Amino acid sequence: MLNRPRLVWLFAGVLLGLATGCGSPSSQATQPDVTQAQVRVPVPGSKMTAGYFTIHNRGLTPLTLTGASSPEALSISLHTTQQTEGTMRMRPLGDLTLAPDEIVRFSPGGRHMMISLMQETPLTAGSDMVINLHFADREDLRVPFRISAL
Numbered sequence: 001m002l003n004r005p006r007l008v009w010l011f012a013g014v015l016l017g018l019a020t021g022c023g024s025p026s027s028q029a030t031q032p033d034v035t036q037a038q039v040r041v042p043v044p045g046s047k048m049t050a051g052y053f054t055i056h057n058r059g060l061t062p063l064t065l066t067g068a069s070s071p072e073a074l075s076i077s078l079h080t081t082q083q084t085e086g087t088m089r090m091r092p093l094g095d096l097t098l099a100p101d102e103i104v105r106f107s108p109g110g111r112h113m114m115i116s117l118m119q120e121t122p123l124t125a126g127s128d129m130v131i132n133l134h135f136a137d138r139e140d141l142r143v144p145f146r147i148s149a150l
């Protein structure tokens with residue numbers, strides 16, 4: 001019996017990989033796709049900044065993002081932003097589970113990473129900061145975040 005739906009699914013996955021311009025080898029097809037990874041240039045003198053990215057669960061099972069860390073940061077927290085009585089408030093996001101093929105965006109005014117930097121290292125626009133994303137169900141993902149004047 002021909003297993004046509006599975007063939008179509010695999011083919012779609014290949015097309016998706018091409019469309020997103022992902023250079024990873026096809027053996028890594030289930031690796032989460034992280035794009036638009038950016039860290040805001042900190043205000044001069046500040047050790048706090050924010051990071052944003054888009055994550056796509058390309059696997060066939062749920063993916064749970066539990067946190068992030070960096071050799072250049074004392075701590076990184078995942079936050080969400082909620083409007084309460086006209087005020088924007090940040091709250092811890094907690095574990096974030098993505099269904100297969102789900103895409104979640106961290107963007108200014110919404111979900112973000114709160115980054116407490118190790119020291120007042122000048123993070124220059126255009127350079128990269130490595131951030132490791134942690135998951136409940138797979139090994140860490142090492143992502144270069146572009147330092148940007150967002």
Ligand SMILES: [Cu+2]
Pocket residue numbers: 079090112113114
């Ligand atoms: Cu925050």
